[in-house]
Amino acid sequence: xxNPYLKLFYKxxxxxxxxxxxxxxxxxxxxxxxxxxxxxxxxxMALSLFKSASxxxxxxxxxxxxxxxxxxxxxxIDDFRHLPVTDKAGYLKSxxxxxxxxxxxxxxxxxxxxxxxxxxxxxxxxxxxxxELETSIYHELFLKDFFGIGRRPTLFINTFSMGIYIAGVLTxxxxxxxxxxxxxxxxxxxxxxxxxxxxxxxxxxxxxEQIIISxxxxxxxxxxxxxxxxxxxxxxxxxxFLFATEGFSxxxxxxxxxxxxxxxxxxxxxxxxxxxxxxxxxxETPICIFLRRKLPDLFKRDNVLPTLTQYNPFLKFFEIVNNxxxxxxxxGIPLIRYNIHDSGGIKNFNEVAEKLSxxxxxxxxxxxxxxxxxxxxxxxxxxxxxxxxPENIRTALEKPALNKSVTGxxxxxxxxxxxxxxxxEINCExxxxxxxxxxxxxxxxxxxxxxxxxxxxxxxxxHASIGKKADPEIILWLKDHQKxxxxxxxxxxxxxNL
Numbered sequence: 001x002x003n004p005y006l007k008l009f010y011k012x013x014x015x016x017x018x019x020x021x022x023x024x025x026x027x028x029x030x031x032x033x034x035x036x037x038x039x040x041x042x043x044x045m046a047l048s049l050f051k052s053a054s055x056x057x058x059x060x061x062x063x064x065x066x067x068x069x070x071x072x073x074x075x076x077i078d079d080f081r082h083l084p085v086t087d088k089a090g091y092l093k094s095x096x097x098x099x100x101x102x103x104x105x106x107x108x109x110x111x112x113x114x115x116x117x118x119x120x121x122x123x124x125x126x127x128x129x130x131x132e133l134e135t136s137i138y139h140e141l142f143l144k145d146f147f148g149i150g151r152r153p154t155l156f157i158n159t160f161s162m163g164i165y166i167a168g169v170l171t172x173x174x175x176x177x178x179x180x181x182x183x184x185x186x187x188x189x190x191x192x193x194x195x196x197x198x199x200x201x202x203x204x205x206x207x208x209e210q211i212i213i214s215x216x217x218x219x220x221x222x223x224x225x226x227x228x229x230x231x232x233x234x235x236x237x238x239x240x241f242l243f244a245t246e247g248f249s250x251x252x253x254x255x256x257x258x259x260x261x262x263x264x265x266x267x268x269x270x271x272x273x274x275x276x277x278x279x280x281x282x283x284e285t286p287i288c289i290f291l292r293r294k295l296p297d298l299f300k301r302d303n304v305l306p307t308l309t310q311y312n313p314f315l316k317f318f319e320i321v322n323n324x325x326x327x328x329x330x331x332g333i334p335l336i337r338y339n340i341h342d343s344g345g346i347k348n349f350n351e352v353a354e355k356l357s358x359x360x361x362x363x364x365x366x367x368x369x370x371x372x373x374x375x376x377x378x379x380x381x382x383x384x385x386x387x388x389x390p391e392n393i394r395t396a397l398e399k400p401a402l403n404k405s406v407t408g409x410x411x412x413x414x415x416x417x418x419x420x421x422x423x424x425e426i427n428c429e430x431x432x433x434x435x436x437x438x439x440x441x442x443x444x445x446x447x448x449x450x451x452x453x454x455x456x457x458x459x460x461x462x463h464a465s466i467g468k469k470a471d472p473e474i475i476l477w478l479k480d481h482q483k484x485x486x487x488x489x490x491x492x493x494x495x496x497n498l
Contacts, residue, residue, distance in 0.1 A: 001052065001056075001102045001108075001130065001330060001334075002129060002130050002133070002330070003045065003049075003130055003134070003314075003315065003329075003330040004048065005041065005044070005045045005048070005314045005315075006130075006133065006134075006137075006314070008041070008314060009021055009026050009137060009314070010022065010025075018133055018136045018137070018177050018181075019180075019181060021136075021137055021140070023137075023140045023141055023144050023145075024144075026137075026141065027141060027144070027145055030141070030366040030367065030368065031364060031365065031366060031367065032367075033367060034367060035348050035349040035350050035367050035368075035369065037367075038312075038313045038314075038349075038367065038368055038369060039313060039348065039369070041313050041314050042313025042314070042316075042317040042318075043077040043080075043313075043317070045313065045314060045315075045317055045328075046077065046080055046317035046328045046336075047074070047075075047076075047077065047080055049317075049328055049329070049330060049334060049336060050071070050074055050080060050083070050328070050336055051071070051074075052334075053334045053336055054071035054074075055071070056102050056103050057099075057100065057101070057102060057103075057104075057334055058095075058099040058104045059091070059094075059095035059096075059099040059100045060100075060334070060336065062095070062099075063084070063086070063091060063094075063095075064084075067084045069083060069084065080337075081319065083336065083337050084337070085321060085326060085337045085338075085339050086335065086336060086337055086338050086339065087338065087339040087340075087341065088123065091338075092123065092333070093123075097124065097126070100333045101126060101332060101333060102332075102334065106126055108128060108332075109126035109127055109128040109332040110127070110128050110129070110132075111126070111127055111128075111169070112124050112125065112126055112127075112164070113125045113127065113164065113165060113166035113169070113170070113276050114164040114165060114166075114276065115166075115275075115276035115277070123276070125166070125276045125277060125332065125333065126332035126333065127279070127331060127332040128332050130330045130331060130332075131170075131278070131279045131330075131331050131332065132170075132173055132174075134279060134280070134315050135170050135171075135173070135174045135279050135280055136173070136174040136177045136178060138174070138280045138283065138312075138315075139171075139174040139175060139178060140174075140178045140181075142270060142283060142285070143175075143178065143185075143212070144183075145364065146267055146270060146285065146286060147210075147212060147240050147267075147270075148210075149178070149183050149184070149185050149212075150183055150184075152184065152208075152209035152210055153184040153185075153207075153208045153209050153210075154183075154184060154185045154186070154208055154209070154210050154211070154212060155186055155187075155188065155204065155205065155207070155208040155210075155211045155212070156175050156179075156185060156186065156187040156188070156211075156212045156214065157187075157188055157190065157197060157200060157201070157211060157212070157213045157214070158171050158172055158175070158187060158188070158189040158190075158191075158214050158215075159190060159191065159192060159197055159213060159214060159215035159216075159219060159220070159223065160191070160192075160214060160215055160216065160244070161191055161192050161216075162189060162191045163191075165276075166274075166276045166279070167216075167244055167245060167274070168189065168191060170279060171214055171242075172187065172189050175187045186208075188200055192215075192219060192487075194222070194223055194226055197213075197223055198223070198226065198227050198230065198232060201227070201232065201237065202232065205237050206237070209238060210238040210239070210240060211237055211238065211239050211240070212239075212240045212241070212242055213239060213240075213241055213242070214241075214242035214243075214244070215241075215242075215243065215244075216243070216244070216245050216246060216491065217243045217245075217246045217248050217252070217256075217271075218246065218407070218408060218409055218492050220241060220243065220256065221252075221255075221256060221407070221408060222407065224256065224259045224260070225259075225407075225431070228259065229432070234259055234260040234261070235260060235261030237260070239260040239262065239268075240262070240267075240268045240269060240270075241256065241257075241268065241269040241270070242269075242270055242272065243269065243270070243271040243272065244271065244272035244273075244274055245272075245274070245491060246491075246492075247271070247306065247307040247373070247374075247375070247391070248271070248394065249305060249391070249394060249395055249398060250265075250289075250292055250293050250305070251395065251398050252394070252398050252408070253265060253269060253289075255398065255403065256269070257269065265289060265293065266286040266289050266290055267286055269284075269289075270283060270284045270285075271283065271284045271307060271309075272284075272309075273307055273309045273371070273373055275340060277331075277333075277335065277338065277340060278316065278327065278329050278331055278335060278338075279331075281309075281311060281316055281327065281371070282309030282310060282311035282316070282371045283309050283310070283311075284307075284308065284309055284310075285309075285310050285365075285366055285368075286363070286365075287310075287356075287360075287363075287365050287366070288308045288309060288310060288370070290360065291308060291352065291370075292305060292308050295355055298347070298352065298355065299345070299347075299370075299372045301343075301345075301374060302387065302389065302456065302457075302458070303455045303456060303457065304374060304375075304389050304391045304392070304455075305391065306344065306345075306372040306373050306374045307372065307373045307374075308370060308371075308372045309370070309371050309372070309373070310366055310368040310369065310370055310371070311368060311369060311370075311371050312368060313368075313369065315329065316328070316329045317329070318346055318369075318371055319337070319346075320344065320345055320346055321339070323343050323344070323345070324339055324340075324341060324342065324343060324344070325339075325340055325342045325343070325344045325371070325373060326338065326339050326340075327340065342373050342374070342375075343373070343374040343375065344371060344372050344373040344374055345371075345372050346369060346370065346371055346372075347369065347370045347372075348369045348370075349367050349368060349369055349370070352370055374389070374391075375389055375390050375391065375494075379494050379495050380495070381412050381413065381414045381424060381495055382414055383414050383422060383423075383424045383459075383462070383470065384422060384462055384466070384470070386456070386458040386459050386462050387456075387458065388412065388414075388424060388452070388456070388459065389456070390410075390412070390494040390495065392451060392452050392455055392456055392459075393410055393412060393426060393448060393451075393452075393494075394408065394410075395451050395455065396444075396447050396448040396450075396451035396452070397410060397428065397444075397447075397448075399447050399451070401443060401447050402443065402444060402447050404431070405430060405431060405434050405440055406428050406429060406430055406431065406434075406444070407429045407430070407431055407479065407485075408429075409428075409429040409484075409485055409492050410426055410427060410428045410429065410494065411426075411427040411484040411493060411494060411495065411496050412424065412425065412426045412427070412494065412495055412496070413425045413427075413495065413496040421469060423469065423471075423472075423473055424470075424472045424473065425472070425473050425475065426444075426448060426472050426473070426474055426475070427475045427477060427483075427484050427496075428444060428474060428475070428476055428477065429477055429478075429479055429480075429481070429484070429485045430476055430477065430478055430479055431479060432479050434479075436476035436477070436478070440476065441474045441475075441476055444474045444476070445471065445472060445473075445474045448472050448474070449463075449471055449472060452472070484496075
């Protein structure tokens with residue numbers, strides 16, 4: 001079923017095809033409409049979605065009945081906010097797949113994707129025209145407004161894994177539809193084949209004024225370092241990056257952009273927050289990157305800088321419940337007050353705008369709300385009850401003292417010694433040609449300890465209390481070691497569950 005509010009993206013009511021979507025028209029709305037307009041739009045969409053799903057989705061109707069909710073009594077957004085929260089374990093896995101779909105008909109969808117299983121057993125996600133259309137709209141807007149695909153011939157290299165996972169196929173479909181609207185844009189999809197990616201850049205990259213490379217951040221970093229090692233001069237090519245599936249620091253962004261000689265951190269990369277559940281949930285805009293770099297304390301929690309995005313309430317309605325991200329959206333499986341179990345928060349545009357200068361706001365700034373997201377709870381280690389965030393370790397491995405020796409990939413785990421003392425183990429991947437020498441292990445331990453102590457108050461307090469028992473233990477692994485760093489894996493797991 002199509003989200004009926006998609007018609008507001010068009011000058012006319014003809015939403016049956018992406019070709020009718022006018023990105024220039026909607027881009028003007030994003031800049032000109034006041035924040036209250038977007039908030040009200042999201043509330044209307046959420047209520048409309050609930051009413052349709054309560055009638056037409058068998059599983060959701062049964063779920064409401066079991067929770068003793070009478071749909072006819074849900075009339076205002078305050079009523080909606082008191083609906084029971086759904087999630088994968090308590091809702092999706094309690095019903096046959098077809099019952100979760102519109103009208104109980106799985107075949108009304110057109111394609112399956114499979115979640116990566118980073119938080120459990122992989123799940124089959126059916127999707128149809130709504131999510132495909134939404135994704136194409138998102139991509140055209142940010143590629144046109146921030147990457148200038150309408151002004152210069154562009155090669156789009158899609159390095160997301162293809163096959164049953166969502167990112168590669170969804171990106172291909174979206175960009176292909178955009179290129180068919182007479183943009184000077186071509187796409188090629190090598191997936192995670194490093195040899196093919198580098199061959200593409202060498203042999204046809206110079207035929208375009210710019211290259212956009214989409215991919216998983218740790219993989220993109222590997223790609224740049226591998227190309228550099230093989231003599232590829234990235235700085236001769238105008239390259240921009242579209243990242244997804246993983247957060248990163250601004251220090252990491254600078255490292256990657258410096259590799260390709262990009263001078264403007266606000267307009268040369270963009271990170272997408274998405275999931276197999278619902279496609280794109282939000283994405284960075286230049287103002288998001290500006291805020292992360294200039295006003296990070298607006299969003300930090302436990303001194304951790306989150307992924308900061310803007311989102312479109314016409315497409316996704318967000319709430320925060322007990323510091324967790326809850327969203328509602330149309331899709332092959334419609335999701336109402338769905339808990340993805342990511343930690344985060346929301347700020348409306350006005351809350352942020354009052355911190356910005358008039359000069360900053362004169363730029364092309366979308367008036368959409370902000371969503372900020374931290375690590376999933378199952379990626380956080382607990383050491384003596386202290387939360388150790390993967391961002392803390394990433395920051396350490398990006399330091400100049402270590403980044404020439406390690407790739408930035410790691411796996412951490414809280415373990416127990418023979419005497420049952422708990423300790424933090426961190427497994428780090430070395431770059432090609434680097435050996436796991438004892439002095440490097442000691443250097444890594446010192447840098448990680450200092451970064452943890454500087455950035456994590458609870459850890460600093462713990463170390464003052466128990467001393468060296470809180471020191472991390474470091475294990476160094478050769479590149480691509482299959483125990484933790486199998487190159488065939490779609491995502492890097494940052495924590496080992498014991």
